[in-house]
Amino acid sequence: MTGRMPDSVVTPRILRLEIVPPQVTPPDLGADLPVRSLHLNESPFPPAPAVVEAMRKATAELNRYPDHDGKDLVAALAQRTGASAENIVIGSGSNELLYASADITLDANDEAIAPVPGFPTYAKTIAMRGAVHVGVAVREDGVVDIERTLAAVTPRTRLVFVASPHNPTGGLLGQAEIEHLVKHLPDDLLLHFDEAYYEFGRHAGGPESLPLLAQRRGPWIATRSFSKAYGLAGVRVGYGITSSRELADFYRKIRVNFSINAIALAAARTALDQETHLAALLEHTATERRQLSLGLQQLGFRALPSAANFVTVITPRPAAAIAAELKAKNIFVLAFPWPGTPGALRITIGSREDTAACLAAIGGIVQPT
Template sequence: MRTGPSRVSVSPRTGIFSVSRPATRTIPMTGRTAEAVVSPRIAALSPVLLGPPPRDLGPTRPVRRLHLNEGPFPPAPAVITAMRAAAADLHRYPDNDGTDLVAALAARTGVAAERIVLGAGSNELLYGAADVAIEPGDVGLSPAPGFGSYARAVAMRGGRSVGVPVRDDGAVDVVATLAAVTPATRLVFVATPNNPTGGLISAADLDRLVAGLPNHLLLVVDEAYHEFARAAGGPDVIAALARRRGPWIVTRTFSKAYGLAGARIGWGIASSAEIADAFRKVRTTFSVSTVALAGARAALDETAHMERLVASTTAERERLAGALAPHGFRAMPSAANFVMLTTPSPADRLAAALRDENIFVVPMPWRETAGALRVTIGTPEDDDALIAALTAIATDR
């Protein structure tokens, strides 16, 4: 874009700057011009195209958002009150270190505050792991299928991502992960429960992972669904990782069980202050807003609300699975706020039919089946609508 000189003026009353610019002539940045600027590793990526949020289509077809693993209910009233109060200070930058929240997390977990780091959702920490550990040509391992940010983060830093197929029950295959490690491996992502399959890593496999991984790499354990996993009897990940001599970080979030997906705030527990400092170095300054910090801090005191949300979601997950089983939909074991259902007919066609009813789920391939649907557990009304729609489709086959 080419322009002539700009004129800058300052109001003598307010001191506010204003800039007037002449008409501009835009030079489109396409073809060879773009190729000269955009890094090849970035050009090779596919954009994340989520599209606009789906909208209600009237009282008989409200939108059913069962595709993003959000919580179906808002945060506790006290959390909303705290966030509204914090909005009065939006003219100030937030506390970059989240001092009050980190202190509360340290008290809650028994981990020193210097080992806790915040992020704009746990997703910022997942990308930060690649910043910390990956140089061009290094290898990062992650479960397949798995959360897309793992492979994307490695590719953005010039590394090579290697997917390790998960087990038939949807849990991370620890034996296969250990076998895939080479001297070039610098980063290993695992998730418990795994998204999109829902499987938990067992205590025995977690111990096997801790004992078997060499110390030259960074281990990232994604616990985005931590509260659901503990309610399902999952192992204590932090206690297991304390036995590892090499570096690690566990990432968690307020997006799921606390109902703060829109606030974008997550946190991590690192193996040492030095590893936490490395993550702080690559964080975007002020990436967690004042309102998000206030909401997360208040949410920690609303344990009963969180536990009710987890319990109701767990009960709905089992109800949904049971209602669809007679129609050929098999639920994979899940310890999260979603369930993966293998389907009796092509999953992509089922997802398209559901979209026509304004119900949104995620279709995906699954070994030796017609595919699968990953379904976020919604309100009872959402789940009833999904059951009715899939039952009708199955009956019409």
């Protein structure tokens, strides 16, 4: 093409879209300090050997398309969750299912509610459909505010995103709060309950959400991820448990053909059986989370209670400046605004060495000797 692309080619809602790229910063290979990637909530453990072997085996048949329905994976998920296989949907990361929820429910000018601060995909999917993002501030303790969420519902609301444990705070909803939500949310909208950190939340004592969500008469989906506790962020698999086959069929109807590749399907299916690997990761995460949280509190930060694989702290000095100083030391964390304060830092739980290095580096920044 020569010359400028005419504006009319692209819809106004896509022209207006703010780009929020995933926060991946390539490692600075020039530095002799190790790169500490603590900004994406990944697992510090590589996949279990059996998972690596399953992926290797899957490569032998890559001339074929993958099983679009992921039948083996869905059957194993049905067995583990107690949900019927026909109510379970899968996606290329739970991200694909967040997009699907917006696709299924939103037309231009409809309203969708999502927590603020929240996972950036909520705002992006809502904006891509030309719908209105109704942001609801999370509570002071970082938990999604159920009362404010309910109060934000209007006759135009078609979709409500709620996350527990929430990202970027780690806040966990209790049983009574989920029951209150499902009891009072109107039936004529979709509740998308985002549980990307589900396994960590359960390990921290959180409630099993499915029986609580099942008390809702209206439609709902709970989405979970293989990217976090299962350590498979690189292959992209997520799944959702829905309130009915009828709803699940809409997710199946719009899904991109073969969106989960054969290697990813094999990895996820095998990862479900690696219970010792998962248990070790959950134990490790809880131990390091306590250490990191305590260490940061001793340095004058206010730590939010976290039931996820990260710790979020309100900082005594501008958070973005601290993150920039850490980046200069090859330590990557996420800084974001927290109203009325110098900001917040979200730090993923890494290895034990990561915890020590991170605390030492932050100590050097806020309490220089």
